[in-house]
């Protein structure tokens with residue numbers, strides 16, 4: 001429908017804009033946090049001023065989280081396009097997330113078995129995998145650990161990606177809210193991770209199916225035509 005088209009266009013603008021301002025945003029955030037931390041250690045700061053500094057640091061941390069849900073791998077648009085099979089992206093991001101998984105007692109199992117190629121934005125796909133892995137791990141955090149299984153294979157002319165966790169799971173109602181901007185059930189969540197995932201997968205004409213059982217876990221099944 002027309003409305004869906006407009007929404008997709010809007011999402012494209014959002015992600016392109018995000019990529020182009022990436023460095024301009026991350027650098028000042030880092031520099032400002034650094035100086036505020038220094039200020040916080042100063043002996044000339046009153047308790048009331050210290051409180052303001054703490055609040056500013058908290059807000060900066062939040063901004064950094066929003067940026068990292070979107071711009072972790074952002075580079076100027078033209079450098080990102082590749083014709084490949086996504087296995088390398090899946091493995092690279094798996095390696096990045098392993099320390100975070102270990103920290104939360106999550107085992108990561110994987111299988112990369114796909115020869116189908118596709119033209120896609122490498123950095124957006126990496127960000128997309130990171131967001132899905134992170135959500136899976138965070139869903140197991142409150143259960144004290146579990147297993148994250150990631151899998152890429154091919155079926156007919158489709159790339160099939162499965163990301164499965166043994167976390168807290170979701171109700172039908174919660175599933176239906178996935179991808180809505182700012183929808184988050186986490187105290188420190190941004191509610192932007194799944195928005196990014198949906199917009200990236202839709203851009204390459206893929207579909208996302210979600211299977212979940214409350215208390216048992218969740219499976220994301222992504223099918224991308226080639």
Ligand code: ADP
Nearest residue numbers: 135136139184185186189190191192193194218
């Ligand atoms: P955030 O992670 O910052 O909360 P996301 O857009 O990444 O934002 O996810 C939105 C919400 O969707 C989460 O807060 C969580 O409630 C739910 N969710 C996403 N992935 C999972 C998952 N694998 N298991 C359970 N709930 C999930």
Ligand code: MG
Nearest residue numbers: 131135193194
């Ligand atoms: Mg998230």
